[in-house]
Amino acid sequence: MARVTVEDCIEKVDNRFELVLLAAHRARLISSGAPLTIDRDRDKNPVVALREIADETISPDDLKEDYIHSLQKHVDVDEPEAEQVPLIGNSGGDDNGVEFDRMTEEDLLRGLEGLVPPSDNHHDDDGD
Numbered sequence: 001m002a003r004v005t006v007e008d009c010i011e012k013v014d015n016r017f018e019l020v021l022l023a024a025h026r027a028r029l030i031s032s033g034a035p036l037t038i039d040r041d042r043d044k045n046p047v048v049a050l051r052e053i054a055d056e057t058i059s060p061d062d063l064k065e066d067y068i069h070s071l072q073k074h075v076d077v078d079e080p081e082a083e084q085v086p087l088i089g090n091s092g093g094d095d096n097g098v099e100f101d102r103m104t105e106e107d108l109l110r111g112l113e114g115l116v117p118p119s120d121n122h123h124d125d126d127g128d
Contacts (some may be wrong), residue, residue, distance in 0.1 A: 004047060004050045004051045004054050006019070008050075008054040009023070009050055009053045009054045012053055012054065012056060012060055013053065013060050018064075019053070021067065022049075022053065022060055022063045022064060022067060023046060023049040023050050023053060024046070024049075025063065025066070025067040025070070026049035026052060026053070026058065026063055027045040027046045027048070027049040028045075029066075030045045030048060030049060031045050036048060036052075037052050037055075037057035037058050038051055038052055038055060038057055
């Protein structure tokens with residue numbers, strides 16, 4: 001193939017924008033020393049990349065996956081769940097026999113209604 005055109009490649013990659021991204025990524029890979037899958041024929045790296053895509057010597061899907069992987073800065077790694085850490089108050093001694101009282105919201109409201117606010121007229125017995 002003497003010349004490569006976008007029409008030759010668009011049959012392999014439907015979206016022209018995606019074609020440009022993939023060809024540019026492949027050209028950068030070639031520049032960094034990746035082996036060629038076709039003869040260079042004095043072509044520059046972008047043309048070689050387009051020819052590889054047009055001749056189907058390199059898979060556009062594999063190239064796309066490699067491009068996505070090259071853009072990832074942070075790779076999520078599944079880490080095991082942390083062990084359950086005991087509460088601070090339970091760290092010393094045997095607290096197995098401790099029980100806590102549970103109070104409903106209604107019990108709390110009834111208790112608050114029964115409270116008497118402190119009087120403002122309360123003074124110490126110092127003669128004031």
